[in-house]
Amino acid sequence: MSVINSALRSAAACALLAASSFAPASAEPSSDVLVVYFSATGTTQKAAEAVATELKADLFAIEPVQPYTAADLDYRDPESRSSKEHADPSVRPEYKGDPAGWDQYHTVLIGYPIWWGLAPNVVYGFVEKHDFSGKTVGTFSTSATSGHGGSGTDLAAKAGKGDWKYHQGFKVGDPEDAPVSWARTLK
Numbered sequence: 001m002s003v004i005n006s007a008l009r010s011a012a013a014c015a016l017l018a019a020s021s022f023a024p025a026s027a028e029p030s031s032d033v034l035v036v037y038f039s040a041t042g043t044t045q046k047a048a049e050a051v052a053t054e055l056k057a058d059l060f061a062i063e064p065v066q067p068y069t070a071a072d073l074d075y076r077d078p079e080s081r082s083s084k085e086h087a088d089p090s091v092r093p094e095y096k097g098d099p100a101g102w103d104q105y106h107t108v109l110i111g112y113p114i115w116w117g118l119a120p121n122v123v124y125g126f127v128e129k130h131d132f133s134g135k136t137v138g139t140f141s142t143s144a145t146s147g148h149g150g151s152g153t154d155l156a157a158k159a160g161k162g163d164w165k166y167h168q169g170f171k172v173g174d175p176e177d178a179p180v181s182w183a184r185t186l187k
């Protein structure tokens with residue numbers, strides 16, 4: 001019985017992989033555009049997937065080794081994990097893996113939720129770890145009300161290299177296709 005269950009689970013996993021429209025960025029690049037994103041509650045993930053589909057780009061999710069719980073994300077609690085990370089800008093939460101074939105990407109677009117007007121610390125960790133020399137870079141965010149602000153230019157300053165020329169925020173209440181419309185302007 002357990003063998004059958006296990007076989008069924010494997011088949012289901014294969015079907016899911018086959019159904020995915022994205023080349024996993026852990027494989028070799030299938031595009032010269034890479035969309036990298038961090039999303040704690042799914043909003044940025046949706047935007048990133050829409051942008052990647054429009055640009056036929058590869059997609060890489062920054063997944064923290066320790067996922068954020070609802071309590072971690074409580075920005076009203078000064079003792080929550082996200083509040084403490086915000087209070088100490090040197091914190092760099094560990095994340096899983098890195099995109100394969102980094103040097104082959106010409107354009108990298110980085111998406112994240114706005115946390116206290118900026119990108120979350122884990123995104124800074126990704127940006128500091130990678131060499132953006134010779135690459136065109138864009139940043140995009142999702143937020144409640146604040147907008148993109150200086151979040152993209154702050155990441156650019158931390159990266160130090162690359163041509164960080166596109167910065168776009170998407171707020172609650174923006175048209176649902178706003179990420180796709182923005183992606184079209186990059187073609």
Ligand SMILES: Cc1cc2nc3c(=O)[nH]c(=O)nc-3n(C[C@H](O)[C@H](O)[C@H](O)COP(=O)(O)O)c2cc1C
Pocket residue numbers: 038039040041042043044045073074075082083112113114115116117118142143144145146147
């Ligand atoms: C810790 C934390 C801080 C936030 N700070 C802001 C903020 O400064 N301005 C804002 O408009 N929204 C803020 N938000 C709301 C998120 O930016 C917004 O819900 C975002 O779309 C979530 O994206 P995600 O689902 O991809 O994680 C904050 C959310 C959290 C959890």
